[in-house]
Amino acid sequence: MIGLDALGIAAATLPAAVAIHHALDRAEPTRWRNAGFWGVFALLLGVGPWLPDLANGCLVLVMVGLATWGLHPVPPAPSSAEAQGVQAARLGNWLFVPALAIPLVTLAGTLSVGDGRIAGAPVIDPKQVTLVALTIGAVVALVLAMRLTRLPRSAPVAEARRLVDAIGWAIVLPQMLAALGGVFALAGVGKVVADGVVNVVALDTPLLATIAYCVGMALFTMVMGNAFAAFPIMTAGIGLPIVIRQFGGDPAIVAALGMLSGFCGTLMTPMAANFNIVPAAILELRDRFGVIRVQWPTAIVLLVFNIAVLALCAFPGGLVR
Incomplete structure (x- = not known):
C-alpha cells in the first residue's frame, strides 16, 4: 500500500x-x-x-x-534572457498548463480515489490519498513542461540545482521546524501554553477560545517560523481540549482554519526565512524585510477572516453558551 x-x-x-x-x-x-x-x-x-x-x-x-x-555553490549559468523571451513568446499562455495541472490532478485524484481503493483493491493509504495525488500531479506537470518547452532531459535537474543553490540550506527549514514542533508537543509545551493563556484570559466562551487559538497559532508561527511547528503545540494546548472538547467545535473546521491562521503568521515573520528573507535576497531588494512589510496588512485581514469563519461555522450549538 x-x-x-x-x-x-x-x-x-x-x-x-x-x-x-x-x-x-x-x-x-x-x-x-x-x-x-x-x-x-x-x-x-x-x-x-x-x-x-x-x-x-x-x-x-x-x-x-x-x-x-559553508556550501558556497556555483550554480550553472541560466539560459540567456533573449532565449527565455523567445521561448515565452512561443508558448504564450500554454506556460500555465503545467502549473495548473498540479492542483487539477490533485483534486481529481482526491475526489476519485478518496478511500484509497482502485478497482476495489486497497492501493493507497486512505490518510495519504491527497499527498499521493499531489505527487502524481507534480510528475504530470513535469512531463507537460518537458513536452511544451522541448528542453533536454537534463534541464529539470540543472534548473532544480540552480533554484536550490539560490535558496541554500533554508530550503530544509520547513521539515526541521515541523520536527521541532513534534518534539515540543511530546515535551508538553502545549499544556504549558494553554495554562499560561488561561491564567491571562478566561476562555469561557467559544468566541474567546477561537480568538485565543487562532491568534496563538499566528504568534507561535511567527516565533517558530513554521505553521507546522506551531500546529501540534497550539492544537494540543487550546484547539483540542478547549475549542473541540469543551465547546464542541468541529475538528475538521478547527484544524483547517487553525492552520490557515498559522500561515498568516508566516507572512509576518523573518523566521520564515525561505518565504520572506530568501526572496528579498534573490530579488536583491534594498530592504531585506520588504516582503514582510508588503504582506503584513493582508495577513491581519486574513487572520480576522479566519477567526470569524471558525467562530461562525465550527460550533453547531452557536457561540452563546
Missing part, C-alpha cells in the same frame, strides 16, 4: 538529483560539500524511516556541520 514511506522516496529524488549534479561538476570547488549536504538530505527523506533514531540524528548533525562550514 502506498503511504508516507513511498512518498518520502519520491521526495528524495529531487535532492538526490541535485547532489549528483553537484558531484559531476568538476569546475565547482565545493562540489563534494554540496553533494554531501543534499545527498544526506535525500538519504533522510528516502530511507530515514528505516534507520535508527540515533543514525537519523547523526545525519542531521552532518547536514548542520556542512551548512556551517
Whole structure:
C-alpha cells in the first residue's frame, strides 16, 4: 500500500538529483560539500524511516556541520534572457498548463480515489490519498513542461540545482521546524501554553477560545517560523481540549482554519526565512524585510477572516453558551 514511506522516496529524488549534479561538476570547488549536504538530505527523506533514531540524528548533525562550514555553490549559468523571451513568446499562455495541472490532478485524484481503493483493491493509504495525488500531479506537470518547452532531459535537474543553490540550506527549514514542533508537543509545551493563556484570559466562551487559538497559532508561527511547528503545540494546548472538547467545535473546521491562521503568521515573520528573507535576497531588494512589510496588512485581514469563519461555522450549538 502506498503511504508516507513511498512518498518520502519520491521526495528524495529531487535532492538526490541535485547532489549528483553537484558531484559531476568538476569546475565547482565545493562540489563534494554540496553533494554531501543534499545527498544526506535525500538519504533522510528516502530511507530515514528505516534507520535508527540515533543514525537519523547523526545525519542531521552532518547536514548542520556542512551548512556551517559553508556550501558556497556555483550554480550553472541560466539560459540567456533573449532565449527565455523567445521561448515565452512561443508558448504564450500554454506556460500555465503545467502549473495548473498540479492542483487539477490533485483534486481529481482526491475526489476519485478518496478511500484509497482502485478497482476495489486497497492501493493507497486512505490518510495519504491527497499527498499521493499531489505527487502524481507534480510528475504530470513535469512531463507537460518537458513536452511544451522541448528542453533536454537534463534541464529539470540543472534548473532544480540552480533554484536550490539560490535558496541554500533554508530550503530544509520547513521539515526541521515541523520536527521541532513534534518534539515540543511530546515535551508538553502545549499544556504549558494553554495554562499560561488561561491564567491571562478566561476562555469561557467559544468566541474567546477561537480568538485565543487562532491568534496563538499566528504568534507561535511567527516565533517558530513554521505553521507546522506551531500546529501540534497550539492544537494540543487550546484547539483540542478547549475549542473541540469543551465547546464542541468541529475538528475538521478547527484544524483547517487553525492552520490557515498559522500561515498568516508566516507572512509576518523573518523566521520564515525561505518565504520572506530568501526572496528579498534573490530579488536583491534594498530592504531585506520588504516582503514582510508588503504582506503584513493582508495577513491581519486574513487572520480576522479566519477567526470569524471558525467562530461562525465550527460550533453547531452557536457561540452563546
